[in-house]
Amino acid sequence: xxxxxHQPNYLPYPGFFAKAGLCDKFVIYDTAQFxxxxxxxxxxxxxxxxxxxxxxxxxxxxxxxxxxxITEVKIKDEAIFGEHGKTLKMxxxxxxxxxxxxxxxxxxxxxxxxxxxxFLIQYILxxxxxxxxxxxxxxxxxxxxxxxxxxxxxVKALNGTEYxxxxxxxxxxxxxxxxxxxxxxxYIAYEPxxxxxxxxxxxxxxSIIDAIFNVGWSELEKALKNTEIQxxxxx
Amino acid sequence: xxxxxEIVSARPFFDNAAIRNILAxxxxxxxxGLLTEGPYVKKFEEEFARYVGTKEAVAVNSxxxxxxxxxxxxxxxxxxxxxxxxxxxxxxxTVLFAxxxxxxxxxxxxxxxxxxxxAQKRITSKxxxxxxxxxxxxxCPEINQLREICHDHKLFLMEDAAHAHGAMIDGKKAGSxxxxxxxxxxxxxxxxxxxxGMITTDDHKLAHMAxxxxxxxxxxxxGQAVRLGYNWRMHELSAVVGLHQxxxxxxxxxxxGEIAKKYEIGLKKIDGVKSFFTPSNxxxxxxxxxxxxxxxxxPGKLAAFLKSDFHISTGNxxxxxxxxxxxxxxxxxxxxxxxxxSERVLKRVIALPMHVLLTTSDVDRVLKALxxxxxxxxxx
Numbered sequence: 001x002x003x004x005x006h007q008p009n010y011l012p013y014p015g016f017f018a019k020a021g022l023c024d025k026f027v028i029y030d031t032a033q034f035x036x037x038x039x040x041x042x043x044x045x046x047x048x049x050x051x052x053x054x055x056x057x058x059x060x061x062x063x064x065x066x067x068x069x070i071t072e073v074k075i076k077d078e079a080i081f082g083e084h085g086k087t088l089k090m091x092x093x094x095x096x097x098x099x100x101x102x103x104x105x106x107x108x109x110x111x112x113x114x115x116x117x118x119f120l121i122q123y124i125l126x127x128x129x130x131x132x133x134x135x136x137x138x139x140x141x142x143x144x145x146x147x148x149x150x151x152x153x154x155v156k157a158l159n160g161t162e163y164x165x166x167x168x169x170x171x172x173x174x175x176x177x178x179x180x181x182x183x184x185x186x187y188i189a190y191e192p193x194x195x196x197x198x199x200x201x202x203x204x205x206x207s208i209i210d211a212i213f214n215v216g217w218s219e220l221e222k223a224l225k226n227t228e229i230q231x232x233x234x235x
Numbered sequence: 236x237x238x239x240x241e242i243v244s245a246r247p248f249f250d251n252a253a254i255r256n257i258l259a260x261x262x263x264x265x266x267x268g269l270l271t272e273g274p275y276v277k278k279f280e281e282e283f284a285r286y287v288g289t290k291e292a293v294a295v296n297s298x299x300x301x302x303x304x305x306x307x308x309x310x311x312x313x314x315x316x317x318x319x320x321x322x323x324x325x326x327x328x329t330v331l332f333a334x335x336x337x338x339x340x341x342x343x344x345x346x347x348x349x350x351x352x353x354a355q356k357r358i359t360s361k362x363x364x365x366x367x368x369x370x371x372x373x374x375c376p377e378i379n380q381l382r383e384i385c386h387d388h389k390l391f392l393m394e395d396a397a398h399a400h401g402a403m404i405d406g407k408k409a410g411s412x413x414x415x416x417x418x419x420x421x422x423x424x425x426x427x428x429x430x431x432g433m434i435t436t437d438d439h440k441l442a443h444m445a446x447x448x449x450x451x452x453x454x455x456x457x458g459q460a461v462r463l464g465y466n467w468r469m470h471e472l473s474a475v476v477g478l479h480q481x482x483x484x485x486x487x488x489x490x491x492g493e494i495a496k497k498y499e500i501g502l503k504k505i506d507g508v509k510s511f512f513t514p515s516n517x518x519x520x521x522x523x524x525x526x527x528x529x530x531x532x533x534p535g536k537l538a539a540f541l542k543s544d545f546h547i548s549t550g551n552x553x554x555x556x557x558x559x560x561x562x563x564x565x566x567x568x569x570x571x572x573x574x575x576x577s578e579r580v581l582k583r584v585i586a587l588p589m590h591v592l593l594t595t596s597d598v599d600r601v602l603k604a605l606x607x608x609x610x611x612x613x614x615x
Contacts, residue, residue: 096481198486
């Protein structure tokens with residue numbers, strides 16, 4: 001049973017979905033602390049200037065939510081959803097695979113940040129024909145520790161035998177702990193997608209929205225499902 | 236003194252990201268061993284049809300053969316096709332190669348496109364169809380009138396959209412406005428596949444026949460030759476280039492539109508030259524930026540001064556018109572005065588440099604050079 005865990009980021013980059021597509025249970029870590037300046041309430045899309053990007057940010061109010069669980073974060077301005085939908089239309093309506101449905105989904109209003117992001121993540125997973133069981137950490141009813149301990153708590157609660165991590169976590173994960181708990185540890189070997197963007201130049205790891213509109217669901221699905229995993233020694 | 240860099244009239248554009256992506260796909264293709272009629276041609280066709288808004292798109296190895304294939308499908312042998320005289324000679328030649336006779340029609344001086352009234356006058360009992368050329372990237376504003384004429388006379392309407400990738404009228408793209416559309420991907424075009432062409436249509440039978448004709452007339456399902464065909468296939472490496480260019484086409488058109496806007500503003504400040512009007516329901520793709528040179532200026536000298544004094548290359552659209560080429564004079568006995576609007580207007584049209592790599596300072600340089608050259612080329 002492969003488990004992957006990630007905070008509910010806003011319209012995440014394609015690598016997020018490459019990881020989700022590799023596991024059996026995908027944990028939306030919505031009890032993690034909200035941090036400003038991260039990707040939880042914002043992400044980048046392309047603009048028409050050379051290598052230009054802009055942020056799509058969901059306003060949550062100044063400092064109010066710093067350090068509180070993401071589940072408690074509310075979005076300040078209800079009009080922002082529609083505005084983001086319109087911005088996507090403005091920036092991508094000429095893209096080969098533009099479709100209004102995506103903008104309408106992005107424009108759907110939710111009160112809670114976690115609820116909104118999860119709604120979008122689940123929509124994208126479904127369109128990519130990725131079918132991990134999506135689990136919210138807030139629904140696990142367990143005490144979750146910090147760092148590696150927290151991950152092991154979640155994996156064990158879900159009867160996981162393998163944990164799939166992003167490569168970036170290699171620097172801080174205590175790999176020995178996974179061995180002790182008889183949990184296989186794997187890293188995804190995700191290479192940023194290379195595709196031709198409609199906008200001039202190329203900026204990697206923008207929101208997955210950019211790839212959806214530039215290459216379409218089908219090619220994107222194929223590319224993400226090609227992602228491999230690197231196993232760290234068998235347990 | 237250091238020589239100023241040359242400003243060329245047209246050139247293709249590939250940014251570093253596109254080059255990297257193209258090379259990755261070229262590598263994949265070479266390793267696959269599938270070098271023709273493979274997945275990239277199929278993908279290019281699918282995406283092009285999706286972009287243009289037709290049910291079918293068939294990739295071939297030039298714009299010229301895309302025209303001839305369509306004419307062969309329509310069975311023009313022994314018949315006539317009305318073709319504007321203001322077009323590249325290949326437009327008329329393909330009618331000849333398909334066994335028909337090109338009957339050249341005059342143009343409207345405001346648009347440089349075919350004059351529907353003149354085209355109608357040239358319809359006879361032998362006429363099978365009319366060709367419209369969206370000249371320089373301007374969708375012929377009278378396309379609806381042409382469609383009605385074709386409908387009334389039971390003729391096909393062929394769009395030669397070799398200049399008009401992504402050009403639109405009333406929100407509909409060139410290549411989706413007639414019975415069949417033809418595109419060229421020659422390197423100077425709005426987008427390129429190095430060499431190549433595409434047929435667009437809603438007619439599944441036409442698309443099926445085009446796939447047969449492009450591959451020696453062989454029907455793959457039957458394994459037998461059912462038509463006389465050629466090797467007109469597009470190869471996979473061309474399709475790779477075309478596919479990546481297509482995905483950036485909208486940004487190319489946007490950039491070309493911005494350059495055109497600067498030219499339009501700049502030309503208003505120069506005596507003796509003017510730009511052409513684009514109706515508000517049309518999105519021009521600006522394959523070329525045509526400029527009209529008034530009678531008091533010698534257009535030949537103007538172009539020569541731009542080249543010799545300022546290293547700026549220009550082009551024409553199209554002079555001489557088809558009916559004044561020696562070949563057509565000889566074959567069809569055309570002579571000066573037969574199509575007076577085109578003869579009067581086209582020799583006074585210069586195409587200014589137009590491509591995605593032109594910078595704001597390049598455009599400013601062209602406009603400054605134009606002002607000086609226009610004064611110098613003034614007929615005293």
